[in-house]
Amino acid sequence: xxTAYPREDSGAPTxxxxxxxxxxxxxxxxxxxxxxxxxxxSVFSTLYLNLCCLGFLALAYSIKARDQKVAGDLEEAxxxxxxxxxxxxxxxxxxxxxxxxxxxxxxxxALHLSRLARDxxxxxxxxxxxxxxx
Numbered sequence: 001x002x003t004a005y006p007r008e009d010s011g012a013p014t015x016x017x018x019x020x021x022x023x024x025x026x027x028x029x030x031x032x033x034x035x036x037x038x039x040x041x042s043v044f045s046t047l048y049l050n051l052c053c054l055g056f057l058a059l060a061y062s063i064k065a066r067d068q069k070v071a072g073d074l075e076e077a078x079x080x081x082x083x084x085x086x087x088x089x090x091x092x093x094x095x096x097x098x099x100x101x102x103x104x105x106x107x108x109x110a111l112h113l114s115r116l117a118r119d120x121x122x123x124x125x126x127x128x129x130x131x132x133x134x
Contacts, residue, residue: 038065039062045088046059048095049092049094052094054087061087062080065080
């Protein structure tokens with residue numbers, strides 16, 4: 001068998017003839033974007049925001065989503081990527097909301113204590129008359 005190139009087949013159309021100009025286009029639908037696995041976000045959640053192991057769960061689902069994407073099962077990869085995204089959001093909320101609540105408690109406590117101190121200072125600086133002690 002001769003595999004030398006370029007081959008010249010007598011039956012094949014040459015690039016300038018009318019037979020090569022005719023072509024058929026098949027529309028298979030709109031191409032969908034490849035599924036996202038959120039792996040970088042999951043690694044960040046695992047390393048920095050890993051409260052209640054939510055970051056680790058997000059990392060596990062991200063790795064599964066990437067494996068399914070490589071295997072060609074895009075629907076399963078989308079489902080696992082979506083679950084990884086949910087766990088990443090939960091991990092971020094667990095890491096951000098409690099410190100903000102603690103900060104709000106400290107600020108309101110400090111404001112309350114300052115008002116209490118101001119009111120008690122006014123109470124103890126009151127001058128009484130001698131007739132008050134009779």
